[in-house]
Amino acid sequence: xxxxxxxxGKARNDCTVTPLHLPLSVAQSLxxxxxxxxxxxxxxxxxxxxxxxxxxxxxxxxxxxxxxxxLIREALPDFRGLLDAAELIDLACQEDAQSxxxxxxxxxxxxxxxxxAPRAFARLxxxxxTLLVQDVNHFLPAARELxxxxxxxxxxxxxxxxxxxxxxxxxxGPHFDSYDVFLLQGTGRRRWRISGxxxxxxxxxxxxxxLQDFRPEQEWVLExxxxxxxxxxxxxxxxxxxxxxxxxxxxxxxxxxELIGQFLYHLAERGSVAQQAREDDRYRDxxxxxxxxxxxxxxxxxxxxxxxxxxxRWSERxxxxxxGSYLGEPKAHVVFEAPERPxxxxxxxxxxxxxxxxxxxxxxLLYGKDSYFLNGEEDRLPRSKKWxxxxxxxxxLEGKRFVTLSADSSMTALLHEWYLxxxxxxxxxx
Numbered sequence: 001x002x003x004x005x006x007x008x009g010k011a012r013n014d015c016t017v018t019p020l021h022l023p024l025s026v027a028q029s030l031x032x033x034x035x036x037x038x039x040x041x042x043x044x045x046x047x048x049x050x051x052x053x054x055x056x057x058x059x060x061x062x063x064x065x066x067x068x069x070x071l072i073r074e075a076l077p078d079f080r081g082l083l084d085a086a087e088l089i090d091l092a093c094q095e096d097a098q099s100x101x102x103x104x105x106x107x108x109x110x111x112x113x114x115x116x117a118p119r120a121f122a123r124l125x126x127x128x129x130t131l132l133v134q135d136v137n138h139f140l141p142a143a144r145e146l147x148x149x150x151x152x153x154x155x156x157x158x159x160x161x162x163x164x165x166x167x168x169x170x171x172x173g174p175h176f177d178s179y180d181v182f183l184l185q186g187t188g189r190r191r192w193r194i195s196g197x198x199x200x201x202x203x204x205x206x207x208x209x210x211l212q213d214f215r216p217e218q219e220w221v222l223e224x225x226x227x228x229x230x231x232x233x234x235x236x237x238x239x240x241x242x243x244x245x246x247x248x249x250x251x252x253x254x255x256x257x258e259l260i261g262q263f264l265y266h267l268a269e270r271g272s273v274a275q276q277a278r279e280d281d282r283y284r285d286x287x288x289x290x291x292x293x294x295x296x297x298x299x300x301x302x303x304x305x306x307x308x309x310x311x312x313r314w315s316e317r318x319x320x321x322x323x324g325s326y327l328g329e330p331k332a333h334v335v336f337e338a339p340e341r342p343x344x345x346x347x348x349x350x351x352x353x354x355x356x357x358x359x360x361x362x363x364x365l366l367y368g369k370d371s372y373f374l375n376g377e378e379d380r381l382p383r384s385k386k387w388x389x390x391x392x393x394x395x396x397l398e399g400k401r402f403v404t405l406s407a408d409s410s411m412t413a414l415l416h417e418w419y420l421x422x423x424x425x426x427x428x429x430x
Contacts, residue, residue, distance in 0.1 A: 045152055051075050051227075057152035065153075066180065066231050066253075069194060071220055075227035081186025081245045082142050085165045088245070091133050092116050098134040098333060102172045102208065109173060111207040127168040130240075136247075137161040138334070138362045141429075143247075148395065150182070150249060155392075156327040156366055159250040166190075166240035174214035174237035176200060180251040182229050185222040188244025192228055193219040195235040211235055222246075252327075263314075266322040273312055283308075320368040321378055328364045329376030336362060336375075336422035345416040348426065353403055356428030357415060358396040363423045365392040374423060384408050396428040 045058040052060045053072040064070045083091070092099035092114045099114030103124070112120075114133075121131075137143040143161050150158075159179060163186075164172075174193075183192065193216035203210040214235055221241065222228060230236055232253050238246065267273040285300055343351065359365055365388075366373045372381050372388055382388065387405045391397050397405070405411055418424040 051149050069234055070229045072227045074225050076225045079225040082140055088133055088163055088165050089121055092131055093118055100132045103129040109206055128170060130164055130166040130170040130172055132162055132164045134162050135160045136163045144361045157251040159252040162248040165245050167243050170240040171238050173210040174235060175209050175211055176233050176235045178232050179253045180231055182227055182249040184227045184247040185224055186245035186247055187224060189221055189223055189241040190238050190244050190246055191221050191241055192238045197235050262326050263322050267314055324366050324368060324373030325376045325378055328366045328373040334362050338422045342420055348416045348419055349412050351426045354399050355426055356397050356399040356402050358425050358428050360423055360425055367392050382410060387411055398428045
């Protein structure tokens with residue numbers, strides 16, 4: 001692998017690192033973090049942004065996305081993580097959080113799945129373990145705000161924001177991912193080694209996917225605020241140099257097999273195939289002869305089923321319907337919480353005029369040319385659709401913007417309905 005670009009504001013432009021030995025930061029309170037992260041993210045893909053080291057999103061997507069890694073020094077210069085170790089452990093103990101403990105003992109790997117009891121962490125060794133919590137953006141306002149900085153990538157590609165904590169020498173071993181990931185360093189320091197190797201043979205019988213023969217080609221130490229982008233299938237291994245926390249922003253990249261299987265299922269259940277098929281349209285064999293070999297598949301059955309399958313047709317509308325539904329559907333463990341004391345529509349509008357509205361952190365709102373998809377459920381775009389597209393893109397409508405739109409009673413009625421279901425919250429900021 002050739003030496004990959006290192007973008008920095010400090011004239012560090014080679015493949016080596018001189019560590020700064022920054023001290024481990026103390027836990028940050030959530031409000032200052034939210035205030036820091038909520039900086040202007042330009043909508044113009046040609047605008048250069050610090051998150052990408054001073055290059056534009058268009059430049060990044062053209063030269064690096066799905067192509068080659070990129071190390072960005074000081075992507076977020078003042079970033080020290082989203083929460084501290086104690087807060088992450090508390091999150092890992094919650095029933096609705098997806099968490100894992102990865103422990104290495106004498107060269108052997110062990111994986112435990114949450115939710116955990118607090119006492120489980122008191123018995124862990126001093127080093128060689130990692131706690132990982134998925135979907136932190138479902139729990140922390142600051143995590144959701146951080147994801148907004150990546151708005152130059154379609155929301156339909158977003159998987160989640162995972163946060164990991166590790167003491168000295170903690171990691172999950174050398175591995176590769178099948179998705180794009182931005183590895184943003186929070187507190188502490190982590191050494192990353194990467195390789196473009198083609199050999200992806202895994203250690204047999206290991207409880208997680210560990211490369212059998214990892215051959216690192218480059219390495220760096222990431223300091224707080226540094227970020228490393230890796231496209232799919234780049235082998236990598238991150239090891240903590242003392243206590244550290246890392247944010248992993250992952251973007252899904254479905255396999256062709258997955259898409260084909262799910263699309264055909266969608267066609268059968270909700271697509272044009274389901275609409276065309278009649279309940280009494282089924283296999284028939286009124287001229288079946290007596291057989292000597294009953295276990296053999298009849299030629300007539302094969303031919304008739306082949307003819308049925310040959311009639312399958314789909315349109316671009318079917319594809320859009322499938323993608324919006326499939327990519328927008330919440331994960332199985334996600335549960336939405338309705339407001340404890342719901343406001344009626346008049347009270348909801350009054351509060352929204354002052355404070356605006358926002359999508360719930362777990363809500364996904366996507367749209368196509370004619371339809372929108374709220375948590376995977378499809379509906380036609382309303383005539384006055386501009387507000388919905390704005391809400392989907394920015395995930396919020398400020399109070400001032402809501403004032404200009406509030407004369408549309410269909411909008412306020414629909415938003416109130418979503419609010420009662422827990423899909424929308426009052427307040428443009430959380």
